[in-house]
Amino acid sequence: MNLKKMNLLIVDDEPALCRVLAERLNILYGITPDTCHSGEEALAKVAQNTYDVIVLDIEMPGLNGLDTLKQLRQIAPKTQVVMFTGHGSDERRVLAETLGAFNYVDKIDGLSTLAPNIEGAYKLRKALEDTYAAVAMNEYSS
Template sequence: MNSKLKILLVDDEQEFVVTLAERLELRGYQVHIAEDGETALACFEPQAFDLVVLDLMMPGIGGLEVLPRLKEIQPDIPVILFTGHGSTREGMEGMRLGAFDYLMKPLHIEELIRKIREAVPSRTS
């Protein structure tokens, strides 16, 4: 059932985000990439997503600034935060702002898939 699940991946590390997108697409997800917060927000204008995987630390506007703006556009969107530079404190702040959960880099694909299934159970079972 996950073949129609639309995921937006947001990370400024191009090689990482492209590889992650490929791995998710191999598992049947429809994946779009944004390499910064502004692009991520602009992606929501023409379409909706089922889930966002959002990096906390990016040039320009970071994940903690993008998150509440995404929630204004699509309040029920599950957002999974991740970071390679941040701390548990930033992850907890993200949860307070409405994130579903947060993960630390390096992301393990099976852990991410598990979080996606938890965040959108009706679409992934």
């Protein structure tokens, strides 16, 4: 699977963290992720662009990550979301997964845990795309 084709959005209210993650992911995968710093900004970007994977912080001023996730599921249901937080709890993990997050990664675990989750989310996104295409072709040829 060619990860260089991945369309990735990083959403975190800490611009420095977004910049570091974007640089490291560029080195790792050869991609240039988009970044933004609020849930509202993320929803605006998703309305204009198609993303395969979104890395989404939970604790942000304004629209928090969980509320952003709820809205993302409505407007971009195939996009995979990896929650990335420094304020983790079992309750939040269960809520994020119930809302449809691919996974939930604690910032303490860093890129070594986040990167494999981004890869897994991208593979799932592409598998869903292939499945939808196959179903559409079967419907069309019937």
